[in-house]
Amino acid sequence: MTNKKSNTNATEILKKSDLVLLDNVQFIYELSLAELELSSLGIQYKTTNGLREFEILNKSIDTIELVKTKSSYFKTVDKFYTDYYHIIEKNTTSSINQYLTHWIYPYKGKFHPQMIRALINIIGLKEGDTLFEPFSGSGTTALEAQLLGVNLIGIDVSPLCVIQGKVKTQSIFAFDEILSLKGKVTDSISTNLFSIEKNYYEMLDDLTENETAKDFYKLARLVAVSDNSRRNRNFSTSFVKNLDLMIKSVKFYLEIKDKLELNLGNISINIGDARNVDLPDNSVDGIITSPPYSIALDYVQNDEHSLSDLGFNVSELRENFIGVRGNGKNKLNLYNEDMEKTYNEIYRVLKPGKFAVIVIGNATYQGNEVKTVEFTIEYMKKLGFSLENNIDKIIFGLYNVMKKEHILIFKKDGSL
Ligand SMILES: C[S@@+](CC[C@H](N)C(=O)[O-])C[C@H]1O[C@@H](n2cnc3c(N)ncnc32)[C@H](O)[C@@H]1O
Known part of the structure; x- marks a missing residue:
């Protein structure tokens, strides 16, 4: 040639x-x-x-x-x-996936936001439709739905997750109040670290009645608590640095909303139990979620420092967390029972003819593979779902360790 x-x-x-x-x-x-x-x-x-x-x-x-x-x-x-x-240009971090407010709080097991945006489109959701997320986690689905103008109802059993979801999606509506509180909060942090450690949440109650601004400053503290306990970073230095970045991220969100004239979806995130959902039958237009992958990862232990800092009794909380209840063989049985209840609820609340996306992988527990993916497919089919797509999500992470998950797209039989 x-x-x-x-x-x-x-x-x-x-x-x-x-x-x-x-x-x-x-x-x-x-x-x-x-x-x-x-x-x-x-x-x-x-x-x-x-x-x-x-x-x-x-x-x-x-x-x-x-x-x-x-x-x-x-x-x-x-x-x-x-x-x-x-x-994605509006990013205060060096990670391409952690744009806007996604990065706030180092939650383990976050979804890839780009994938969630694509899945919202793939299951045909349009502006004004309602998406349900029964394991809201760090709020990835919530923020992506909001950006696309899709309404979202999210629940999670962890109060820490509920705060994350709210802060990521609601802070743009309380930005002025957040800015006006900054000086007062940082002053008290630098003057007396010890007393602020003790009275921080009470101080927030005294400073403002705006719940969104309060949640913002609670999470700012928890980012620093986490930095301090996981990475041994100095609490007040980390607090001030991350607070500035959080404020910048919310500002970025406001800027992009105006620049692209985004029509945001309404987001509601609350404490809830995926096994017993407070929603009517056939009421949501789609579900995108990722449940705990069997019994391998202890979500409560992961966030113990932050949950205790917020004043929660961690062992009481554990009782409702899927995947951490029980011991030995009983633990797996409880997991399966809990997930059956969850899948029943997913079937019940979804409108006929609509899609439920479950992102899940097999876990390894005490050296054995737990076949969570097969279990999910079999049970969902028994309920009356058809499996429309099963996409292997194979990625190589740090040190070239392979991670394999499945994106399972189910369709509920029938039509409304
Ligand atoms: C795999 S994580 C979800 C992560 C999420 N996709 C994200 O992007 O951050 C599973 C979530 O299930 C929550 N969870 C555990 N038991 C639950 C229950 N009974 N009801 C609701 N949520 C529960 C945990 O708190 C955890 O946030």
Whole structure:
């Protein structure tokens, strides 16, 4: 092949690239999700340039606008930057996934937000629909739903998780109050660390009646508590540094909301038990969640320092946490029983014909593999779900350790 010819080919490819993937898209499962998302948005496409670029076959103002405002894996569409590209630029951390307020609090087992945005689109949720998240955790699904204008009802048994979800999604509505309290809170931290340790939460009650601002400052303290107990960092230095970053992140969120004219979803996150959900039958338009993966990870122990700091009795809390109840073989039986109750509830509250996405992996407990994925598929099918997609999410983490999870997309039988 002559140089001239290959140059011509290169130009043709560039001309046809209506869609270019973001640089961070590396894994096969991400490409699968990108393609499923395009199909759900009604885009007909052809891949070009070694699967990193796409040509839109039904190109119109409407299809371009849809990809620009909704998609999750593309950097540009028809030479415009996508909204998601602008959103991930608003990042105070060095981790590409921890943009806006996602990074606040080092919670173990966070979802990948980009994947959640894609899944919301893949299951066909639109602005004004309601998504339910029975294991809200650090609030990843909540923030992504909010950005896409989808309403969300989230529950978690952990009060720490409820605070995280609220702070990430509600602080933009209390930004002025948050700013006005900053000086008073930091002054008292630096003047007397010991007394602030003792009276911090009472002091917040005295300073403001705004619950959102209070939650913000509670979590600011817990980020520092966690830094101090896990990484041995100085409490007050960490507090001041993280508080500044938290404020900057909320400011970034407000800026991007205005710049992209986002119509945010309504978010409600509360303490709740996934085994016994306070929602009517057939009431939600979709579910995206990730339950505890069997009995391998002790979520209570992980966050013990923060839960105790908030004044909770950790052993009482344990009684309602799935995956940590009981001992030995009984522990696994309890886990299975709890998850059956949870799946019954997921079936009950979801509207017929709608989708429930469960992200889950097999766990290893005392050297044995616990087949949580197979258990989930079998039980959900028994309830009346069909398994529409089972996407292997294989990633290599730190030190090249392979992690395999499954993205299970179930559809509830029937239609409303
Ligand atoms: C895998 S984590 C979810 C992480 C979440 N996807 C995220 O991005 O942060 C599982 C969550 O289940 C919660 N959990 C455990 N038992 C529960 C119960 N009975 N009801 C509701 N939530 C529960 C834990 O507190 C934990 O936050």
